[in-house]
Amino acid sequence: xxxxxxxxxxxxxxxxxxxxxxxxxxxxxxxxxxxxxxxxxxxxxxxxxxxxxxxxxxxxxxxxxxxxxxxxxxxxxxxxxxxxxxxxxxxxxxxxxxxxxxxxxxxxxxxxxxxxxxxxxxxxxxxxxxxxxxxxxxxxxxxxxxxxxxxxxxxxxxxxxxxxxxxxxxxxxxxxxxxxxxxxxxxxxxxxxxxxxxxxxxxxxxxxxxxxxxxxxxxxxxxxxxxxxxxxxxxxxxxxxxxxxxxxxxxxxxxxxxxxxxxxxxxxxxxxxxxxxxxxxxxxxxxxxxxxxxxxxxxxxxxxxxxxxxxxxxxxxxxxxxxxxxxxxxxxxxxxxxxxxxxxxxxxxxxxxxxxxxxxxxxxxxxxxxxxxxxxxxxxxxxxxxxxxxxxxxxxxxxxxxxxxxxxxxxxxxxxxxxxxxxxxxxxxxxxxxxxxxxxxxxxxxxxxxxxxxxxxxxxxxxxxxxxxxxxxxxxxxxxxxxxxxxxxxxxxxxxxxxxxxxxxxxxxxxxxxxxxxxxxxxxxxxxxxxxxxxxxxxxxxxxxxxxxxxxxxxxxxxxxxxxxxxxxxxxxxxxxxxxxxxxxxx
Numbered sequence: 001x002x003x004x005x006x007x008x009x010x011x012x013x014x015x016x017x018x019x020x021x022x023x024x025x026x027x028x029x030x031x032x033x034x035x036x037x038x039x040x041x042x043x044x045x046x047x048x049x050x051x052x053x054x055x056x057x058x059x060x061x062x063x064x065x066x067x068x069x070x071x072x073x074x075x076x077x078x079x080x081x082x083x084x085x086x087x088x089x090x091x092x093x094x095x096x097x098x099x100x101x102x103x104x105x106x107x108x109x110x111x112x113x114x115x116x117x118x119x120x121x122x123x124x125x126x127x128x129x130x131x132x133x134x135x136x137x138x139x140x141x142x143x144x145x146x147x148x149x150x151x152x153x154x155x156x157x158x159x160x161x162x163x164x165x166x167x168x169x170x171x172x173x174x175x176x177x178x179x180x181x182x183x184x185x186x187x188x189x190x191x192x193x194x195x196x197x198x199x200x201x202x203x204x205x206x207x208x209x210x211x212x213x214x215x216x217x218x219x220x221x222x223x224x225x226x227x228x229x230x231x232x233x234x235x236x237x238x239x240x241x242x243x244x245x246x247x248x249x250x251x252x253x254x255x256x257x258x259x260x261x262x263x264x265x266x267x268x269x270x271x272x273x274x275x276x277x278x279x280x281x282x283x284x285x286x287x288x289x290x291x292x293x294x295x296x297x298x299x300x301x302x303x304x305x306x307x308x309x310x311x312x313x314x315x316x317x318x319x320x321x322x323x324x325x326x327x328x329x330x331x332x333x334x335x336x337x338x339x340x341x342x343x344x345x346x347x348x349x350x351x352x353x354x355x356x357x358x359x360x361x362x363x364x365x366x367x368x369x370x371x372x373x374x375x376x377x378x379x380x381x382x383x384x385x386x387x388x389x390x391x392x393x394x395x396x397x398x399x400x401x402x403x404x405x406x407x408x409x410x411x412x413x414x415x416x417x418x419x420x421x422x423x424x425x426x427x428x429x430x431x432x433x434x435x436x437x438x439x440x441x442x443x444x445x446x447x448x449x450x451x452x453x454x455x456x457x458x459x460x461x462x463x464x465x466x467x468x469x470x471x472x473x474x475x476x477x478x479x480x481x482x483x484x485x486x487x488x489x490x491x492x493x494x495x496x497x498x499x500x501x502x503x504x505x506x507x508x509x510x511x512x513x514x515x516x517x518x519x520x521x522x523x524x525x526x527x528x529x530x531x532x533x534x535x536x537x538x539x540x541x542x543x544x545x546x547x548x549x550x551x552x553x554x555x556x557x558x559x560x561x562x563x564x565x566x567x568x569x570x571x572x573x574x575x576x577x578x579x580x581x582x583x584x585x586x587x
Contacts (some may be wrong), residue, residue: 020348021077024174027373038365040365041141041366042145044144044365045138046145047124048135049134049138051130052131052134053127055133056132062269066126070123071119073091074090074115074116077089077115078112088120089114089115089232090115091115094136098331099400100156102163102164104166104167110163113484114155114549115565119352122146122149122236122289124143124146127146127325128143130179139232152399152400154399156400157399162363162403165403168407168408171407175409177407177409178441180405180406180407180408181406183405183406183411185369195434199419200414202208203414203415203416203419205580206584208256208416209251209254209255209416210584212228212263213228214227214228214229214579215227215229215578216578216582217566217567220299220305221284221295222278222291222292223278223583224276224582225273225276225303226273226275226580227271227272227302227575228266228271229266229273230266231266232268232503234269234563235560235561235563235564236269236560236561237311238308238313238555238556239271239272239273239308239311239314240272241273241274241275241295241315242262242272242274242275242321243298243314243315243320243321244274244277244318246321246427247320247424247425248420248424248425248428249423249584251580252318254274254580255420255507258509259416259507259512261507261509264267268550268554269560270307270553273303273307275321276580277296279423279430279586280426285374285429286429287314287430288431288434289324289434293324293328297324301313301315303327306568306572306583307565307567308564311356314344314553315328315342315344315346316343316344316346318346318347319347319477319502320348321344322346325345325552326348327445327452328511329464330458330462333461334455334457341464341557342553343467343554344469344549345468345482346506347469348468348503349477350459350486351443351445351484352445354484356475362441370433372434407507410566421503445457446487446488462489464490464491465491465492465493465494466485466489466492466494466497467493467496467549468483468485468493469482469497470482470483470496470550471497471500471505473499473501473504473505474501474502475501476502479531483497483531483534490524492521492522492524494519495519495520495522496519497517497519498515508546509544510543510544510546511544515542515544516540517541517543517544517545517548518535519545520534520538
């Protein structure tokens with residue numbers, strides 16, 4: 001039947017004129033000085049906002065009134081503070097903000113500076129609100145840029161207007177400033193030289209982190225496949241294959257022994273395999289998204305099938321690994337490949353129309369800008385990705401950290417998650433360009449326009465049970481975007497919404513304090529329920545969603561059996577070296 005489906009003609013690349021290389025070089029040089037942001041996209045957003053605001057006299061009057069009212073509210077509170085010391089300030093920090101937590105902000109003159117800043121923030125929130133005729137994307141872009149600018153000038157960032165810095169300087173007699181200068185010099189040296197700091201004692205890879213015992217049983221230029229040693233006398237017959245994102249090192253799922261998802265699965269009697277992606281260099285600039293599917297996910301499935309023959313496989317994809325796993329699963333369903341027992345998606349998007357703040361500057365100009373930068377260097381580099389993610393949560397990840405290190409003189413407290421977070425990877429130019437254009441910009445996967453080997457795939461062809469996890473405060477894969485897979489599939493599906501963010505919500509081991517989750521089941525063929533209705537219908541449960549997931553995996557597995565051998569010499573897959581392998585150390 002599938003042979004009757006017409007194949008799409010392969011797109012023919014346009015031949016570039018030699019002078020276009022000069023244009024690309026110019027844009028690449030500019031991109032290096034703008035952290036990869038296109039100034040044309042920024043100018044377009046401000047221009048769109050300003051033109052529509054200039055044609056909205058009613059909104060201008062409203063904003064003028066709000067500016068006056070905000071000023072009066074601040075002055076009234078400050079001038080009357082002696083009469084009613086217990087009166088609540090008129091402006092409160094946003095729920096997620098922590099920069100004004102110190103008790104000194106309740107006293108003058110710091111209270112005045114704080115309230116003036118929050119009043120200004122309130123005004124700009126309304127100035128960048130929806131405006132008839134203004135593009136929603138441009139409105140959000142302007143709001144984002146204003147937030148970035150306000151974060152820079154916040155009184156909490158200035159040593160003379162932050163009571164905590166002043167108090168610490170007096171107590172330490174200036175020693176905190178001296179230590180802060182040393183931290184600044186160290187950070188500047190690492191930034192300019194692009195050298196990595198060695199993990200502190202107690203956080204060594206292969207010793208303290210990524211230390212679940214196992215063997216590398218397969219390796220190609222894209223990934224190593226790790227098989228983990230069993231710890232139970234019998235195991236579930238069907239193995240588990242973990243596909244992490246290639247934007248991160250795989251050991252986010254094998255951090256410390258106490259919060260390692262891989263170790264937990266092994267202890268529950270599962271045979272676990274995990275992909276450890278390479279850290280690509282300029283020589284691998286032409287690796288494509290299809291290479292990651294075919295020579296990555298599919299090659300791993302082939303290897304697992306040889307080591308554990310005649311058994312279906314539980315596949316799990318995290319973040320971008322979930323997206324490529326969805327593409328692979330839909331392709332397998334289209335082609336009649338029934339090797340999958342179940343598929344689990346952790347904080348993974350398949351529809352990118354509501355992909356959060358990462359979409360704010362993703363237009364044709366921005367993608368072309370990034371493509372030219374990657375064309376010049378062969379990959380998207382670690383600092384360029386890190387700055388993008390940090391800017392989304394600039395208050396916490398940039399300015400609060402800077403105040404703590406450079407003015408309070410406090411060093412970062414090491415943790416397994418921060419060590420992993422600093423161990424970033426690169427992304428090949430071609431693959432990242434295809435990912436940005438085909439998935440983020442054009443949303444082809446759920447629009448019915450994503451082709452694999454010349455033929456379009458559809459998520460609705462997936463007919464194995466799905467377990468999908470979203471996290472409440474995810475700023476990378478917003479949970480409502482993750483939830484949308486329910487729109488594009490008809491199979492049996494269990495959805496979990498857990499608290500915390502993109503990484504913290506996934507690392508939710510049993511016994512972790514302050515963890516809760518919601519869980520709901522959709523039988524195959526059931527009608528669609530929108531995310532807000534689903535949220536209202538499912539009450540939170542205390543504890544870890546891991547236990548429910550393991551129970552779900554066990555219910556979808558057959559009888560327990562003897563653990564398989566490590567690798568398979570007879571199939572040409574003998575153990576190569578102990579876990580965590582070689583690729584995890586690539587800098």
